[in-house]
Amino acid sequence: MGERTGYMPADADLETLSGVGPATAEKLRDAGYESFQSIAVASPGELSNTADVGDSTAADIIQSAREEADVGGFETGSAILEQRQRIGKLTWNVPDVDELLGGGVETQSITEVYGEFGAGKSQVTHELAVTAQLPQEQGGLHGRVIFLDSEDTFRPERIDDMVRGLSDEQLAATMEDREIEGEPGDDDAMEELIQDFLDKIHVAKAFNSNHQMLLAEKAKEIGSEYEDDDYPVRLLCVDSLTAHFRAEYVGRGELANRQQKLNKHLHDLEKVGNLYNSAVVVTNQVQSNPDAFFGDPTKPVGGNILGHKSTFRIYLRKSKNDKRIVRLVDAPNLADGEAVMRVQDGGLKPE
Numbered sequence: 001m002g003e004r005t006g007y008m009p010a011d012a013d014l015e016t017l018s019g020v021g022p023a024t025a026e027k028l029r030d031a032g033y034e035s036f037q038s039i040a041v042a043s044p045g046e047l048s049n050t051a052d053v054g055d056s057t058a059a060d061i062i063q064s065a066r067e068e069a070d071v072g073g074f075e076t077g078s079a080i081l082e083q084r085q086r087i088g089k090l091t092w093n094v095p096d097v098d099e100l101l102g103g104g105v106e107t108q109s110i111t112e113v114y115g116e117f118g119a120g121k122s123q124v125t126h127e128l129a130v131t132a133q134l135p136q137e138q139g140g141l142h143g144r145v146i147f148l149d150s151e152d153t154f155r156p157e158r159i160d161d162m163v164r165g166l167s168d169e170q171l172a173a174t175m176e177d178r179e180i181e182g183e184p185g186d187d188d189a190m191e192e193l194i195q196d197f198l199d200k201i202h203v204a205k206a207f208n209s210n211h212q213m214l215l216a217e218k219a220k221e222i223g224s225e226y227e228d229d230d231y232p233v234r235l236l237c238v239d240s241l242t243a244h245f246r247a248e249y250v251g252r253g254e255l256a257n258r259q260q261k262l263n264k265h266l267h268d269l270e271k272v273g274n275l276y277n278s279a280v281v282v283t284n285q286v287q288s289n290p291d292a293f294f295g296d297p298t299k300p301v302g303g304n305i306l307g308h309k310s311t312f313r314i315y316l317r318k319s320k321n322d323k324r325i326v327r328l329v330d331a332p333n334l335a336d337g338e339a340v341m342r343v344q345d346g347g348l349k350p351e
Contacts, residue, residue, distance in 0.1 A: 018064035019057050027051045032221045036069035090279050091131050091139030094350050096339035097326050107279045114284035114300040115316035120324045120343045121283040122153040125237040127348045129201055130162045132235035135177050138170045143234020144200040146219045150243050154203050163194050165346020209244040216268040223276040233276050241282035266309040
């Protein structure tokens with residue numbers, strides 16, 4: 001994928017930055033700031049709080065990091081195009097849905113999947129946690145996964161089902177890539193492969209909204225740890241993004257505080273996507289919209305903050321039996337549309 005501008009190993013000399021002495025360098029490392037880029041994109045208030053330095057010192061450090069990392073200026077359209085060519089596309093393993101999304105879920109973007117209970121949101125996050133690990137020629141991102149679980153939805157058994165549900169071609173290519181001896185139908189080889197898939201999914205349960213926000217910051221540390229690994233972090237899932245915020249901040253009086261915290265949380269998630277070229281997929285609950293006289297009365301939780309921050313918004317709707325309607329509601333360069341998929345034992349399947 002090429003080296004990122006401003007990358008600096010964890011044991012580098014942070015004292016090269018203006019205003020950073022040995023003690024401050026240690027504080028920065030402890031707070032997870034291990035590259036010029038991670039410091040350059042922080043706000044003074046954020047750096048001041050997390051690294052325990054004064055506001056003016058934080059501003060000086062950030063400015064120095066921006067100069068070292070060469071970020072924060074204007075770029076030409078061709079430079080942006082070159083940057084976008086690094087973007088990967090992650091398959092849903094359902095061709096109609098991939099086509100709807102312009103090739104799959106994008107890295108360096110937040111994709112929001114919302115729908116009512118039982119619509120299949122967690123099925124999507126589990127499927128993507130499998131396909132993200134596939135070789136790129138099989139529609140994957142050849143990477144590992146971070147899974148923030150706020151509703152106790154992660155099930156290793158479901159990953160097992162979905163790995164077994166992959167095509168023989170996908171299984172054979174992945175076994176070869178991971179140097180696992182055997183064929184897709186070989187029990188021992190499959191057990192070894194499934195264990196290897198599970199080993200590359202880093203799961204953390206969020207017990208409340210503050211803990212969830214802390215875990216998003218920890219995700220940056222995992223991204224940094226595995227940046228030069230054969231399997232870097234390529235997918236960050238949050239299932240569900242809004243459950244704790246919705247439960248803890250009740251009533252109009254709490255709305256502003258909730259949205260402010262949600263905004264900070266989304267910025268932290270977005271940073272992981274941008275810094276490590278990862279796809280960020282968040283699930284969201286719905287609420288009833290009493291103003292809707294016609295059409296579907298459900299709308300996603302999170303208001304304009306989440307609406308503006310999500311690059312892609314996907315609405316999942318239940319249909320007959322195992323059928324689900326996947327509707328692309330918002331995307332910057334794609335037309336709205338719908339596709340149909342099925343949720344089966346082996347994972348997400350075409351109609």
